[in-house]
Amino acid sequence: MAPGETAGYSYEEYKETADWLLSQTVHRPLIAIICGSGLGNLADSLKDQVIFKYSDVPNFPMSTVSGHAGRLVIGTLREKVCVCMQGRFHLYEGHAIWKTTFPIRVFQLMGVRTLIITNASGGLNPDYKVGDIMVLKDHINMPGFAGVNPLVGPNDQRFGERFPCMSDAYDKQLRELTKAVFCDLGHASLLREGVYCSLGGPSYETIAECRMLRLLGADAVGMSTTHEVISARHCKLSVLGLSLITNKTVMDYESMEHANHEEVLQSSKRSMQFLKEIVTHIIGRLPCLSDAS
Numbered sequence: 001m002a003p004g005e006t007a008g009y010s011y012e013e014y015k016e017t018a019d020w021l022l023s024q025t026v027h028r029p030l031i032a033i034i035c036g037s038g039l040g041n042l043a044d045s046l047k048d049q050v051i052f053k054y055s056d057v058p059n060f061p062m063s064t065v066s067g068h069a070g071r072l073v074i075g076t077l078r079e080k081v082c083v084c085m086q087g088r089f090h091l092y093e094g095h096a097i098w099k100t101t102f103p104i105r106v107f108q109l110m111g112v113r114t115l116i117i118t119n120a121s122g123g124l125n126p127d128y129k130v131g132d133i134m135v136l137k138d139h140i141n142m143p144g145f146a147g148v149n150p151l152v153g154p155n156d157q158r159f160g161e162r163f164p165c166m167s168d169a170y171d172k173q174l175r176e177l178t179k180a181v182f183c184d185l186g187h188a189s190l191l192r193e194g195v196y197c198s199l200g201g202p203s204y205e206t207i208a209e210c211r212m213l214r215l216l217g218a219d220a221v222g223m224s225t226t227h228e229v230i231s232a233r234h235c236k237l238s239v240l241g242l243s244l245i246t247n248k249t250v251m252d253y254e255s256m257e258h259a260n261h262e263e264v265l266q267s268s269k270r271s272m273q274f275l276k277e278i279v280t281h282i283i284g285r286l287p288c289l290s291d292a293s
């Protein structure tokens with residue numbers, strides 16, 4: 001690979017996509033939102049929408065999962081310009097890890113400074129209930145233990161440093177703001193704060209794996225997010241992670257429960273409106289971020 005190239009995509013390819021998107025709209029997003037499984041309708045709240053199918057955006061990967069539309073929606077929410085991903089890229093789709101995080105660097109080059117990530121996850125913490133929302137305070141990037149990290153390969157200093165810190169991955173102020181929004185809306189009892197663990201998927205976890213993850217300190221498990229957060233922190237975006245607990249993981253050999261995608265989508269559908277309301281309030285109360293702030 002030539003110097004200056006990142007694994008897979010070159011700087012010029014990220015730039016080409018960012019410039020192309022900016023040339024198609026007058027919107028200049030400062031906030032990006034990634035919509036998790038069944039949570040794509042979050043983007044419906046945007047005003048003055050401009051919509052791009054991933055297949056129409058130069059260099060963009062394709063989303064293959066049901067419940068993920070595969071569109072970028074740019075518009076305003078509470079007077080703040082946002083870009084929404086309806087559908088994200090997962091390792092289990094067969095994408096290389098550097099492909100799954102392509103949009104993050106594109107957003108950064110477009111001027112985005114805050115990333116709000118939503119996902120659906122299975123609750124490992126016995127206190128968690130279906131419908132709870134966990135604000136991520138930390139993560140365990142399990143694929144990273146096997147060298148699967150979006151920053152593997154030559155480092156491009158134009159995005160960030162070779163060895164980025166991850167102990168402050170989830171912005172404290174954004175977490176505090178989220179807690180304040182839940183309290184003010186009278187939903188404090190639904191809010192959790194915890195550790196998200198990502199696995200490669202697509203198979204759900206065995207009972208032994210769930211027990212192990214719980215012992216390791218994870219509160220919820222899913223198949224996304226951590227690669228996006230690593231890439232976002234590398235290029236200095238502030239990150240807020242919100243995880244909807246769509247099912248309780250099976251921890252007990254006597255249990256008759258079985259994790260399944262239908263249940264995940266059904267739970268997401270039930271909580272969609274609520275999550276929309278929460279994200280809208282959070283965005284309404286975000287300081288107007290820019291390079292200068």
Ligand code: HPA
Pocket residue numbers: 120121122123204205221222223246247248249259264
């Ligand atoms: N495991 C992994 N990913 C998930 C789950 C789960 O139980 N629920 C939603 N996404």
